[in-house]
Amino acid sequence: MSEAFKLGDLVWAKMKGFSPWPGRVAIPTPELKPPKKAMNVQCIYFFGTNNYAWIEDNNIKPYQEYKEQLIKSCKTAAFKEAVNQIEEFIVNPEKFGDLDDHALNAEEEFDKLKDVLEEEESSQEEKAAEEAEAAPSEPAAKKKSATPKVKPIKRSSSAGIKGTPRKKTKSSLSRSYTDIDVGNEKPSMLNHSFSKKSSLLNRPSNILTPDTPPLDLENVSxxxxxxxxxxxxxxxxxxxxxxxxxxxxxxxxxxxxxxxxxxxxxxxxxxxxxxxxxxxxxxxxxxxxxxxxxxxxxxxxxxxxxxxxxxxxxxxxxxxxxxxxxxxxxxxxxxxxxxxxxxxxxxxxxxxxxxxxxxxxxxxxxxxxxxxxxxxxxxxxxxxxxxxxxxxxxxxxxGNASKMNSVLQVVGGVSLAALAEGLALADRAGLNQADLLDVLALTPLASPHLILKGRAMIESSYSTHQPLMHMQKDLKLALGLGDALEQSLPLSATTNEIFKHAKRLGYANHDVAAVYIRARF
Incomplete structure (x- = not known):
């Protein structure tokens, strides 16, 4: 008989094809539609991947009770990071903010934000008044506060008047939680963010554009x-x-x-x-x-x-x-x-x-x-x-140059996708990915470009050298050329879909090495 779980419980949740993963029973996001057939399911927030999914009760176990047994079920670095995060959440949950902030009532959130702003304004006025008393006497015109006092505007809902109901809209910053983002199994603060404090005016984005070092124009190579x-x-x-x-x-x-x-x-x-x-x-x-x-x-x-x-x-x-x-x-x-x-x-x-x-x-x-x-x-x-x-x-x-470029981009794109899948497979098999690259560098397959991108994949370092969306665009152009010439390109078509998926996950402006995220999905 499955155990009854309640909101906020820390658990081990298992999805088909994946090891049990540390998570928390959470409120589903607006994008996460309930399954049509399954009845006894819970919405689980997964640590490490920062994603949500519906899991059946019989695939959920209490975290502390099964900790010693399941903590050895997976040896990947991403799994260890997820365990570290849930342990940190147990000790210091405030660091993670409100994991159910997507379910907050907009009216309540606005009123809280308004109160905070009013308190800050009040404290600024008091501080200005104290400084004015301590300062030497000046002309009357200069005694006025630099920040005029604005009378707070009361919202109609707080005055007892029924406001017009607002339609719920999907924010462009909202994340997709329809599945576990295994592609993000190696979370890094470069690409992802936790919010310590959430507000309507400052909601964190799940995928951040990587920093690109400025170009030194005066330095001659x-x-x-x-x-x-x-x-x-x-x-x-x-x-x-x-x-x-x-x-x-x-x-x-x-x-x-x-x-x-x-x-x-x-x-x-x-x-x-x-x-x-x-x-x-x-x-x-x-x-x-x-x-x-x-x-x-x-x-x-x-x-x-x-x-x-x-x-x-x-x-x-x-x-x-x-x-x-x-x-x-x-x-x-x-x-x-x-x-x-x-x-x-x-x-x-x-x-x-x-x-x-x-x-x-x-x-x-x-x-x-x-x-x-x-x-x-x-x-x-x-x-x-x-x-x-x-x-x-x-x-x-x-057209000769364009066609030659398309052919070369097909070779490059397919090679990167293959490398990403190979690294993902090595990690899932418990092999050291750095060892894989060292061995690869000594084989006939050795390529400075592939080794460089492989290290970027391992380190989750996606500072843009060649935008992922540009590679996907080139693959699309190559497929168009293949259609025009009636040349079958099954590998190119599959690779194009892999890069398209990586774009949908939010990595369009990252380096092409970010295709590894899709390979880990």
Missing amino acids: ETLLEKNIKASQMKFGFLGLGIMGSGIVKNLLNSGHKVVVWNRTAAKCKDFEKVGATIAVTPCDVVEEADITFSCVADPQAAKEMVFGNCGVLHCPSLESKGYVEMTSIDADTSHDIVEAISGKGGRYLEAQIQGSKTQAEEGTLIILAAGDRSLFDDCQSCFKAMSKNSFYLGSDI
């Missing part, structure tokens, strides 16, 4: 110095100062090129202006000032906006003698649309896809895959030398 580049005397424009664009422009400036920059967020341009760049107001202004303009933005849609959008490239009266180089990871169809528009106004076009990440962009060790106007490729050589360790010209056929 050793690699760039060794290249001994003779900069072209032409003027170059650059659209987009994102993760890749910033590093590329840094090397163009440090190698002596004259650069005009534009970015959707204008504040990013200020730092580049300090080291010699000229700022333009619109993409059209960049093209008019420059002889050759590079574009490196987020996706095909953004690339089209640079050309066809408001104040875009096509708003220039003429593109005669101008060159336009598209470095955004795009599909062949988008590249054809852009070349038709550019050449239609007398300009030259080159697609120059880039292989590499933030680190390679900053060091000037990218790989350039180019196709299109050969003369424009030659005119860009000093720039390509500053950006990359090699540039390949793949012919005049527009």
Whole structure:
């Protein structure tokens, strides 16, 4: 016979396919719908993963009673962390805040918040009055408090008047608790947060965007110095100062090129202006000032906006003698649309896809895959030398570079997903993941890139070098190419779904290594 559990009980809860996990009987979140068939179920908050799920009573055991027996049921680091958290919760529950804060009445929460603000205002006024008494006498005008006293506004509900009922809405900050997030089995405060105090105005987000170290624009890399580049005397424009664009422009400036920059967020341009760049107001202004303009933005849609959008490239009266180089990871169809528009106004076009990440962009060790106007490729050589360790010209056929890039991204994406699954399997099997990487580094499968991403996966360090959402976008473009050519890509399709799921879990802006989160799910 199953034991009766009540709200707040600490328990061991077991989901199908997982070891018993330390948790707490909790109030379900609005997103967690009750199961249709099961009757004797409890909503469980799982320590370590910070998620909620419905568990049947016969799969729940009292925590203290079964502690000695079940604490040995799993040896993973994530499990140990979950046990540490529940033990800490027993000693100091205030540290975890109110785990059932999602069920608080909005009216009550607002009134509590209002009372706190009024108390703070009152204490500030008293402090100001005491300071005024202690200070030398001043003109009457200066004796007034700097903060005017605002009469508290009473809510209609507290005055006995029935207020209009409010519709419950799902907050964009609310978490999905439909299952155990085993992908988050290694919780770190970098990616997750507990709230010590919850309020309507300051609800914590479950997934935080990782900090990205600022770019040191004045530091010239050793690699760039060794290249001994003779900069072209032409003027170059650059659209987009994102993760890749910033590093590329840094090397163009440090190698002596004259650069005009534009970015959707204008504040990013200020730092580049300090080291010699000229700022333009619109993409059209960049093209008019420059002889050759590079574009490196987020996706095909953004690339089209640079050309066809408001104040875009096509708003220039003429593109005669101008060159336009598209470095955004795009599909062949988008590249054809852009070349038709550019050449239609007398300009030259080159697609120059880039292989590499933030680190390679900053060091000037990218790989350039180019196709299109050969003369424009030659005119860009000093720039390509500053950006990359090699540039390949793949012919005049527009789309060749985009297709080559898609193929390479398929190989990279599938490899990362395989590595993530391998590490997850090793951890579940009780193997040391660091040992796995050490062995992998000595095998024919060894790759500096995979070893680096593997260490990031183990350490849950997802500072963005190559955004996960960009990899998923490239996989999607590759699938589109496969459809057009009637080429079956089952592994690519599966990998795309894995990256899509990682995006849904909140890791779109994290590094591609965060795909490991999905592998642990």
